[in-house]
Amino acid sequence: MVEPSVIELEGLSKTYAMGAVRVQALRGVDLQFKQGEYVSIMGPSGCGKSTLLNLLGCLDRPTSGKYLLGGYDLSQLDDDALSGIRGARLGFVFQSYNLIPQLTVIENIGIPLYYQGRGEEETLERAAALAARVALTDRLNHRPFELSGGQQQRVAIARALVNDPLVILADEPTGNLDSGSGQEILEIFDELNKQGKTFIIVTHDEHIAARTMRVICLRDGQVVSDVWN
Amino acid sequence: MSGTRLDFHVFAAPPPRVTYSYMKRTVRLGFRSLWMHRLRSLLTVLGIVFGVCSVIAMLAVGEGASHEAQEQIRRLGSNNIILKSIKPPDDEGTSSRRTYAIDYGLTYDDLNRIRATIPGVTVVVPGRIIRQYVWHISRRVDCDIVGTIPWYPEMRKLNLVQGRFFTIEEMDKISNVCVLCEPMAAELFPMDPPVGNTVRVGSAYYRVVGVVQAEAATATANPADAAEKGQETTAAAGASHRMYIPLSAAKHRFGETLVKRRSGSFEAEKVELHEAIVRVDKQEEVLDIAAIITEMLQRERKKKDFELVVPLELLRQAERTKQIFNVVLGSIAAISLLVGGIGIMNIMLATVTERTREIGIRRALGARRHDIIIQFLIETVILSCSGGLVGVLLGVAIPFAITRFANMVTIITPWSPFIAFSISALIGVMFGIYPAFRAANMDPVEALRHE
Numbered sequence: 001m002v003e004p005s006v007i008e009l010e011g012l013s014k015t016y017a018m019g020a021v022r023v024q025a026l027r028g029v030d031l032q033f034k035q036g037e038y039v040s041i042m043g044p045s046g047c048g049k050s051t052l053l054n055l056l057g058c059l060d061r062p063t064s065g066k067y068l069l070g071g072y073d074l075s076q077l078d079d080d081a082l083s084g085i086r087g088a089r090l091g092f093v094f095q096s097y098n099l100i101p102q103l104t105v106i107e108n109i110g111i112p113l114y115y116q117g118r119g120e121e122e123t124l125e126r127a128a129a130l131a132a133r134v135a136l137t138d139r140l141n142h143r144p145f146e147l148s149g150g151q152q153q154r155v156a157i158a159r160a161l162v163n164d165p166l167v168i169l170a171d172e173p174t175g176n177l178d179s180g181s182g183q184e185i186l187e188i189f190d191e192l193n194k195q196g197k198t199f200i201i202v203t204h205d206e207h208i209a210a211r212t213m214r215v216i217c218l219r220d221g222q223v224v225s226d227v228w229n
Numbered sequence: 230m231s232g233t234r235l236d237f238h239v240f241a242a243p244p245p246r247v248t249y250s251y252m253k254r255t256v257r258l259g260f261r262s263l264w265m266h267r268l269r270s271l272l273t274v275l276g277i278v279f280g281v282c283s284v285i286a287m288l289a290v291g292e293g294a295s296h297e298a299q300e301q302i303r304r305l306g307s308n309n310i311i312l313k314s315i316k317p318p319d320d321e322g323t324s325s326r327r328t329y330a331i332d333y334g335l336t337y338d339d340l341n342r343i344r345a346t347i348p349g350v351t352v353v354v355p356g357r358i359i360r361q362y363v364w365h366i367s368r369r370v371d372c373d374i375v376g377t378i379p380w381y382p383e384m385r386k387l388n389l390v391q392g393r394f395f396t397i398e399e400m401d402k403i404s405n406v407c408v409l410c411e412p413m414a415a416e417l418f419p420m421d422p423p424v425g426n427t428v429r430v431g432s433a434y435y436r437v438v439g440v441v442q443a444e445a446a447t448a449t450a451n452p453a454d455a456a457e458k459g460q461e462t463t464a465a466a467g468a469s470h471r472m473y474i475p476l477s478a479a480k481h482r483f484g485e486t487l488v489k490r491r492s493g494s495f496e497a498e499k500v501e502l503h504e505a506i507v508r509v510d511k512q513e514e515v516l517d518i519a520a521i522i523t524e525m526l527q528r529e530r531k532k533k534d535f536e537l538v539v540p541l542e543l544l545r546q547a548e549r550t551k552q553i554f555n556v557v558l559g560s561i562a563a564i565s566l567l568v569g570g571i572g573i574m575n576i577m578l579a580t581v582t583e584r585t586r587e588i589g590i591r592r593a594l595g596a597r598r599h600d601i602i603i604q605f606l607i608e609t610v611i612l613s614c615s616g617g618l619v620g621v622l623l624g625v626a627i628p629f630a631i632t633r634f635a636n637m638v639t640i641i642t643p644w645s646p647f648i649a650f651s652i653s654a655l656i657g658v659m660f661g662i663y664p665a666f667r668a669a670n671m672d673p674v675e676a677l678r679h680e
Contacts, residue, residue: 059593059673080597087595098590098677102265103258115595120250159594 004071006166006198007033007056012065014051014221025051027221028065033167033200038193040201040209043218049202050171052218056200057090057169058082070166087115091160095172097152099144105155106131106140112163130158134188150181157188167198174205186211247603259608266580273576274616276569277656281620281649282627284562288645289628291558293638295551302547304386304444305540308512310519312505316498317532333534334500339526346525347518349510354384356504357479363472364429365417372413372470374430375504376479382441384506390414392424392439400475405482407435413470414440428472433482435474444471515541562649569616570656577609577664588668589676598669605668609661610654617653621646 014026025048033039043049054060055067058074061082067074074085092098099108109127131137134154144152153173160168173189174182186208193199201208209215210229217225263270305311314334340353357376362369375381379397382389391414395406407428414423414437423437474482507522509515519539526535581588588601596604625646628639 054674057593059677080599083592083595083597083600086593092593094677098586098593100587100590102261111591112594114251114254115591115597115600117248117251120254163595 004034005032005068006035006037006070007031008066008068008071010066010068012052012055012062012067014048014055014060015063025221026055026062029218029221029223031216031223031226033198035166035198036193036196038189038199038211038213039216040203040212040214041216041218042203042209043224047218048221049218051221053169053171053200053202056167057092058086083115087112088163089166091163091165091168093153093156093160093168093170093173095175097144097149097156097176099152099155099159101144104141104143105136105147108144108155109158109162111159116163126162127158130161131155133161134158148181149177150184153177153181153185154188157185157192161192161197167200168192170199170201172203172205173201174203174208252607255604255607256611258604259611262608263611269576270612273573274612274619276572277566277613277616277653278569278620278623280562280565280569281617281653282624283565284558284649284652285621285624285641285645286627286631286639287558287562288555289624289639289641290631290637291551291554292640292642293628293632295547295554296640297638298547299544299551302540302543305538305543306384306386306506306508307541307544308509308515309384309540310507310509310515310522311538311540312507312522312526313536313538314500314503315534315536317534331497332499333532335502335505335526335535337501339529340502340505342525343507343522347521349514349518351508351510353508354378354381354506355476355502356381356506357476357483357500358503359479359483361430363413363417363470365426368417370413370416370470372472374479374483375471375473376476376483377473377504378476381473381506384508385444387441387444390440390442391422392437394439394441394473395475400477403477403481404475405433405435405478406438406474408439408441408473409437410443410471411440412443413472416470430472430482435472441473512541515539566652566656569653570613570660573609573612573657574660574664577605577661578667580608581605581664581668584668585671585676585679588671589673589679592671592673593677601669602665605665606658606661609664610657613653613657613660614650617650620653621650624649 009029009031012026012029013024016023016025029048029052041049041052051060055062058069059082062075065075069085069089074082077085086092100111103111106124106127109130110123113123113126128137128140131140134157136151136154136158139147139151139155144155147155153176170189174185177185189199189201190211199212201212203209213229215225215227215229216223217227312335316331317333335355337355340355343350344353354377356378359374359376361372361374363372363374364370379395379400381387382394390411392408394408395404399406409417409423409428417423417428418426423440426437427434428437429435507518509518516539519537519542523537527533591601591604625641628641631637632639
């Protein structure tokens, strides 16, 4: 029995018009990701990693090609529908944590549920449970600026998990952290992956790539290698 | 075949989620964001606060002033036409050289003619006014002594405060009785009751039989200063102290020729009647009859030595003045609120730019465009409404302070705080829309990259 793909990309292309010049950031990328995969995407800057991640995260729409998430074609959906999918089906972990400064830890974790119109009690309960999972129970009512970088990134992970996403997209998740905190974050990723979470991590770091099951290298908007560790 | 995790049903856009709980949380979030920048929010709101507060306060002062003016005019009697003698202006130069008295003003003949020829006219109240000092022991008041007839208070809608007005009998007997106006009585008799006491004018003594309320100033020929006068009621009343004596007594004691002494020169005037009040039966006829009287009197004279005051006309003019006043106030208020609104919009635009990253984060985490619009719109509305609320409180308090300390009548019309508040809320929505749409239309990728 073949396990269905969580994500399928068929000939995915993205062209930006920068003034008169047209930049082809992605030129026909074909990839499949299955549930439970732990993937890193590598490549030099300007190779199209970020563009690919933005497309995967429904933050942007492809110029051509198909993007199937869980078997559904998302390439033609409108802005509101894409927002709904981001909130309900995707988790994001950013390099600079991207927590909202005026909200407390528990409120930051609950944001995706807030935009799905879930009840307040349910949201807080679920947020508290996830804070416990990343060992931040004693920081629930702190503000982001009162936390260390590692702690902030753990809040971000809890936030990415709160909507039980199909896939977690991480953009240089350890880029702003010292090696100790970075290690901590990666261990959380490993553990979540063992529990069945799908991770796609964009990184420069060979060490991170080495931990993952599958390493995809991009160059000039095309996949140049796709290796299973 | 697909597992439960992939069997998802949320791919279509979820239903609108603007529920009560959602709004409650968004409002709370708005307060939180504004609280982060307390000083900025406070300064932003000041424009609206002052706008709203000045609208209410100015309306209250204007309303009070015009109410006062209209009240005064109404007290002159809207069915009345008041005739007054005035000295012909071009006589002034020659008069100082003449030795004989200047003869001018209304005469008894004039009144008889009016009474005989004009049908709608019922009562004619003649009056002579002599300016003299009135004494009580060592207290002195500069006042206008009005020689008049017993039904004067009815005509002028004056209420008796104490005692009575003099009677027809006293008029016939040429008794030395007098009625004082209220402020004058208070000045002459600070301790004892005025009724029953006497006052002295020159060498003659008059028994006080009553006290009436102060009369509205009649010199308001020009409607523009009718409104002004209203604001200085106490001052105006103080300036025109009046004492009423029977017309017959006035004629006997003071004669028809008045002598005014000034430094170095003296002037004599012969005036039969200083003032007369004509009451018209039907209010619609007041203006026509006033025109007829003017024409009738003018025909007999070489110079215009009389003046007509038509309270009804004054009232209409005062109403017109009030309308103009309201339009002016309204535009000032609109401008100040507009300025306040622009201030809010300016700050909200800056806030949106400053919070670009937050907008990107929210969009990435599932906020749709309208979620962002609502968030920023609510912040603007919170700003303008709290400004409006503070403005209303101040605007209601200030007229009280004005009444208390400046001794001016102010009237807060009940609708003005509501209108002012709703306008401030409306301004929040109006000036919040553009910044909110700008926030919502940011590209999430760009917004996330913003630093």
